[in-house]
Amino acid sequence: MSVEDFIKKHKKAFDDQQMPDNATLDFEARLKKELHTSTRSKRIQMIRYVSMAASLVLVVALGYLYNENKKEHLEIRDNLVLALGEDQTNSTRLQAIYDIEDQYQNQEEDEKILHAFFKILKEDSDSNSKLAVIDALLKFPNNQMVRNNLIEALETEKEPLVQLKLIKSVSILREQRAKEPLKKIIENKESLPLVKGNASASLAMLNQ
Numbered sequence: 001m002s003v004e005d006f007i008k009k010h011k012k013a014f015d016d017q018q019m020p021d022n023a024t025l026d027f028e029a030r031l032k033k034e035l036h037t038s039t040r041s042k043r044i045q046m047i048r049y050v051s052m053a054a055s056l057v058l059v060v061a062l063g064y065l066y067n068e069n070k071k072e073h074l075e076i077r078d079n080l081v082l083a084l085g086e087d088q089t090n091s092t093r094l095q096a097i098y099d100i101e102d103q104y105q106n107q108e109e110d111e112k113i114l115h116a117f118f119k120i121l122k123e124d125s126d127s128n129s130k131l132a133v134i135d136a137l138l139k140f141p142n143n144q145m146v147r148n149n150l151i152e153a154l155e156t157e158k159e160p161l162v163q164l165k166l167i168k169s170v171s172i173l174r175e176q177r178a179k180e181p182l183k184k185i186i187e188n189k190e191s192l193p194l195v196k197g198n199a200s201a202s203l204a205m206l207n208q
Contacts, residue, residue, distance in 0.1 A: 076103065077110060077112065077113065078112075080096050080099055080100050080103075080113070081112055081113060081116045083095070083096035083099075084096050084097070084116040084117075084119075084120060086119075086123065086124070090126040090128065090129060093120065093124070093126070093129045094126075094128055094129055094132055097117075097120075097129065097132040097133060097136055098132065100113055100136065101135075101136050101139075105139075109140045109143055109146075114137075114140075114143070114145060114146065117133045117136060117137055118145075118149045120133050121133050121134070121137075121149060121150075121153045122149075122152070122153060122156070127159050127161050127162050130153075130157075130159070130162045130165075131161065131162060131165050134150070134153075134162075134165045134166065134169055137149070137150065137169075138169055138172060138173075141172075141173055147173060147175055147177075150166060150169050150170060150173070150175070151170065151175060151177055151178055151181060153166055154166040154167070154170060154178060154181040154182070154185075155181045155184070160192050160194070160195050163185065163191075163195050163199075164194070164195060164198055167182070167185075167195070167198045167199050167202050168198070168202075170182075170202065170206075171202040171205055171206070174205075174206065175206075176206060178202070178206065179203060179206055179207075182199045182200075182202055182203045182206075183203065185199040186199050186200055186203070
């Protein structure tokens with residue numbers, strides 16, 4: 001027997017059935033619950049979308065600020081390097097060295113600035129600029145380029161004040177490769193007694 005025939009045969013029994021009094025209330029309650037759940041779900045989904053959008057905006061903003069800050073930092077760096085140029089006055093170079101020390105304190109060394117310092121150390125005729133550069137370079141004791149250039153300067157420098165500063169710097173660094181340049185200073189007849197004395201003391205310390 002099909003379902004349709006069954007219903008027709010028992011139609012009277014179906015007609016006699018009455019819907020419970022609380023059926024309507026129960027249906028309305030369920031409908032409200034479904035609607036509330038749906039609205040709540042949409043609200044949560046909307047909050048998620050807003051949060052994602054806000055996070056994206058924040059990331060973009062932070063990236064922009066980082067790039068702008070980096071750009072400004074590089075511009076300052078480049079201007080300071082230009083101020084270290086040989087076409088600048090001694091006082092301008094000296095001020096640039098001090099400004100670099102202040103701005104790059106507790107920061108990683110900048111290779112462009114280091115090379116500008118090395119050039120001053122080897123080619124500048126102003127002793128004050130060289131003394132300031134040596135102090136600045138000593139802030140990077142673990143940098144191999146710094147160590148190499150200080151030793152090279154010790155081998156070629158003739159100005160007594162700068163020689164004394166370089167002797168002190170290799171002593172601070174306990175640079176064993178400075179032994180030969182120190183011996184040459186000691187053996188050089190043109191070296192001042194004060195310079196020879198400091199070189200001898202530094203060599204003795206390195207030999208310990």
